[in-house]
Amino acid sequence: MLQQLALRNFRNFEQLDVAVPAAGLAIVGENGHGKTNLLEAISYLALFRSIRGAKDADAVRFGAPAFHIRAHLVAPARFSSVSVGYERATKRKRAMLDGVEQERLSLAFGALPSVCFSPSDVALVAGGPSERRHFLDVTLALSVAGYLPALQQYRSALRQRNAALRIALRAGGRLAASHEASVSVWEPALAMTGGILAASRRAWCDTHRDEFSDICAAIGERLPVTLRYAGHDHVVGAPPPDDARAYQVAFDEQRAHEVRRGLTLVGPHRDDVQLALGTRDLRTFGSAGQQRTAAIALRLLELSTLQQAIGTTPLLLLDDPFAELDANRAARIFSLLEASGVGQVLLVVPREADIPRTFTRLERRAMVSGDLR
Secondary structure, three states: OEEEEEEEEOOOEEEEEEEOOEEEEEEEOOOOOOOOHHHHHHHHHHOOOOOOOHHHHHHHOOOOOOEEEEEEEEEOOOEEEEEEEOOOOOOEEEEEOEEEEOOOOOOOOOOOOEEEOOHHHHHHHHOOOHHHHHHHHHHHHOOOOOOOHHHHHHHHHHHHHHHHHHHHHHHOOOHHHHHHHHHHHOHHHHHHHHHHHHHHHHHHHHHHHHHHHHHHHHHOOOEEEEEEEEEEOOOOOOHHHHHHHHHHHHHHHHHHHHHOOHHHHOHHHHOOOEEEEEEEEEEOOHHHHHHHHHHHHHHHHHHHHHHHHOOOEEEEEEEOOOOOOHHHHHHHHHHHHHHHOOOOOOEEOOOOOOOOHHHOOEHHHHHEOOOOO
16 A cells, blocks of 8 residues: 655656545646646555656656655555666665665565556557467566566567577578577577466466456447467467477477578467457447456456465556546446455546546545655
């Protein structure tokens, strides 16, 4: 639970200190005054990166050398304080837990677990595969032991193999023995860690497939909505222990073609989560309302996944996420949230009339030009 938040030179906040009640806050303000920036700062303490995909340097207030975010927490949090700072000149980022600097940022991941609902979530459905891969990576990194190290190792080996492939491409795109050795040396690590990622992602999709459909139906979607993990033909459908072996077979078969492309074409970095509306692709044929319904269902699954993993309810960040939905669907979503066991909530809306009846109990503050009143 978040008790106190202190921001220094983050986005449009030169200095902001906020005491957060146990139930949370409802913050009202016009667009462009900093409401979403505040939620971004709070969510930063879960992943130590912008939830909006922004570069750290872009989050530093204009003209300032660095930003700093600090939160005081109370039970059931694992720590009493968590903070992070970023220096523009050195590009150095440091995280501290209970006043102790962490050797690696990954050691502090999930210090303040949160789930954010926002209008931009529609990109989870309407956007490209990278949006859905990122969603799975964040959810599983915070809930599955061993997933984050495997992801980091996979990305490192992928960078090295792609660099070797580019060198081979510049040499004429022929797979000489020396080039094959420099490319294939990274494949065992890619196959092993890629197998862990694919198995974890597939298991999550298989586990939550029916729940996803049920949530969409409960929100008001009449056609069946389904999700399925989609990967390389060699890997999808293989028993989890065989994932690594299947990737190695795929690397052997694709290596010469990959040299001609200068790019690794096989692996979980190319996979997707397929979302279907009946028998049609939801991304292509779904209406805006149907896509938004599916995106909210994914966020609700993220919420329940983290609840099960950490044994308590994450902080709920609501960036006026249901404003574009009809009243009936919005009411059903709030009922689902209440049924899931809502804990502390930070809700931001442009007008007081936009505060849902479910959250009228929250203390209200106004956001004006980066100042809470």
